[in-house]
Amino acid sequence: METIINGFSITVNEEGYLTDFSQWNEQVAEKLATDASIELTPRHWEVLKYLQDEHMKQAALSIRRIGKSGVVDIKEFYQLFPVAPLKTATKICGIPKPASCI
Amino acid sequence: MKNLVILGAGTAGTMMANHLNHHLKQPEWQITIIDEREAHHYQPGYLFLPFDIYSPEDIVKTIEEFIPKNVELIKSKIDRISPNENKIELAGGKELPYDILIIATGAKIAPEETEGMKGSEWQKSVFDFYSFEGSLALRNKLREWEGGKLVVHITEMPIKCPVAPLEFAFLADSFFKHKNMRDKVEITYVTPLSGAFTKPKATEALEHLLEEKNINIESDFAIERVDNENKEIVDYGGKVIPFDLLVTVPTNKGDELLERSGMGDDLNYVPTNKATLQSKGYENVFVLGDASNIPASKAGSVAHFEAEILTENILRFIHGEPLKEEFDGHANCFIETGNSKALLIDFNYTHEPVEGTFPFPGLGPLRLLKESRMNHMGKLAFRWIYWNMLLKGTHIPFVSATMSESGKHYDKKTTNQSTLINQL
Numbered sequence A: 001m002e003t004i005i006n007g008f009s010i011t012v013n014e015e016g017y018l019t020d021f022s023q024w025n026e027q028v029a030e031k032l033a034t035d036a037s038i039e040l041t042p043r044h045w046e047v048l049k050y051l052q053d054e055h056m057k058q059a060a061l062s063i064r065r066i067g068k069s070g071v072v073d074i075k076e077f078y079q080l081f082p083v084a085p086l087k088t089a090t091k092i093c094g095i096p097k098p099a100s101c102i
Numbered sequence B: 001m002k003n004l005v006i007l008g009a010g011t012a013g014t015m016m017a018n019h020l021n022h023h024l025k026q027p028e029w030q031i032t033i034i035d036e037r038e039a040h041h042y043q044p045g046y047l048f049l050p051f052d053i054y055s056p057e058d059i060v061k062t063i064e065e066f067i068p069k070n071v072e073l074i075k076s077k078i079d080r081i082s083p084n085e086n087k088i089e090l091a092g093g094k095e096l097p098y099d100i101l102i103i104a105t106g107a108k109i110a111p112e113e114t115e116g117m118k119g120s121e122w123q124k125s126v127f128d129f130y131s132f133e134g135s136l137a138l139r140n141k142l143r144e145w146e147g148g149k150l151v152v153h154i155t156e157m158p159i160k161c162p163v164a165p166l167e168f169a170f171l172a173d174s175f176f177k178h179k180n181m182r183d184k185v186e187i188t189y190v191t192p193l194s195g196a197f198t199k200p201k202a203t204e205a206l207e208h209l210l211e212e213k214n215i216n217i218e219s220d221f222a223i224e225r226v227d228n229e230n231k232e233i234v235d236y237g238g239k240v241i242p243f244d245l246l247v248t249v250p251t252n253k254g255d256e257l258l259e260r261s262g263m264g265d266d267l268n269y270v271p272t273n274k275a276t277l278q279s280k281g282y283e284n285v286f287v288l289g290d291a292s293n294i295p296a297s298k299a300g301s302v303a304h305f306e307a308e309i310l311t312e313n314i315l316r317f318i319h320g321e322p323l324k325e326e327f328d329g330h331a332n333c334f335i336e337t338g339n340s341k342a343l344l345i346d347f348n349y350t351h352e353p354v355e356g357t358f359p360f361p362g363l364g365p366l367r368l369l370k371e372s373r374m375n376h377m378g379k380l381a382f383r384w385i386y387w388n389m390l391l392k393g394t395h396i397p398f399v400s401a402t403m404s405e406s407g408k409h410y411d412k413k414t415t416n417q418s419t420l421i422n423q424l
């Protein structure tokens, strides 16, 4: 569905995740972060960039993988994105919600 | 003579040995299967052992019984695979060359991945039921436990048979009711997922059952450590859940063999093409069962469907024909819900479990996503089917390797009933 975020027309799915990464930009991220009650600091941006890079490499994202990334440990990841960090962070950086295998 | 070597004589490896034995004959082909164990375990039985529903004899048999006699069985630990040299090395140093390799070494628990899990309370008030030893120790504990806070917990995904922890919670409810002590037990189900299950329709049905059975659910819980002193589990966000009895499913990992061979991912699963089951690294190496990284359930039923498709692909590979991209992630699981009832779910990579009938559209007799006694009989019959049909590679009548959409109630509406993000 179409929605307007910070003046940009964006397509998102039923859970609010962008369906087209090319529509993502930093202002969109700022707004999505505000919706999640998070104020983005340079540290947040480092993590978000890392997640985007991993996604582009088609790596499956998991809390475990992030903990071993050397970019951020799990403890700090939780401090940055306190509630369901992986789901929140992926939403903010415009990539799909990680599919936890079943 | 050419060599086809199968690593692991569990569910998947045994099925492949039986399938391929019909097609690859001596003297042209020698099939060899290797496992370090003496016994073949019916792992779904680990769920029933703690409640004294099954006894150890019901779920343990020798490996030999299920391996055809033309297939050579070697009982040894496998030390490493050298995929560039097409050979494997056994623990004693013996080497075996192969033309085609099938990896079926499964997955197992790794409690050491979580701080404090294998601490002073391990097998005192902290148990697993994903290993034979764990399940048996838990049975002995439950026989004498007098009640308190029971916490059923999943450490992280993926795990084998992802519905087994839920079934454990349901069976515990029923077990304590029969012992007339349900009022003395508080049951909490703790999961790293956002709900009871990964697929929305099934989650709805299962959460309803949890509520009905008075089982609390704590979701989005990413465990950091087990605090043995205070008997609590603590998550990275600081959430704390106290327990008197913790039944946890530790992190599941592939065998260290794959780490030693440089062929596994960060959980020692082998990167595998999800439609053909060929390994991504080496064209003469194939992977099935729990050992692969494909996004399907780690379940015996999945291994069964995979085995039918992989057999065909191996024959195609031998004849130099293109592989069939046929595996669709088909899984079919009974979910025990206690009180002699069960649910049945049937799904694949793209279709979530929904309501309907199985295997005959409109007739059943099994009902999808609805509790029934017939489904429970199905679950119990599964053990017989496992020992007598599945392992031997016998095709199960009416159930196809790829999923059927008929008889199922899929939503006709196109998806994406989206919620609005607040507009600025």
Ligand SMILES: Cc1cc2nc3c(=O)[nH]c(=O)nc-3n(C[C@H](O)[C@H](O)[C@H](O)COP(=O)(O)OP(=O)(O)OC[C@H]3O[C@@H](n4cnc5c(N)ncnc54)[C@H](O)[C@@H]3O)c2cc1C
Binding pocket: B007, B008, B009, B010, B011, B012, B013, B034, B035, B036, B037, B042, B043, B044, B045, B046, B047, B076, B077, B078, B079, B104, B105, B106, B107, B129, B130, B131, B160, B161, B164, B255, B257, B288, B289, B290, B291, B298, B299, B300, B301, B302, B303, B333, B334
């Ligand atoms: C509690 C529980 C409940 C379950 N319930 C169900 C259910 O209801 N329905 C269902 O379909 N599935 C269920 N499953 C899952 C099912 O048991 C597994 O998916 C299935 O057994 C996987 O088969 P596999 O051959 O890949 O692995 P396994 O059967 O585990 O076999 C792997 C074999 O490889 C051998 N091996 C590994 N490494 C080495 C080495 N280095 N050297 C020598 N040998 C080695 C092991 O000894 C083992 O015999 C359940 C599992 C559990 C734990």
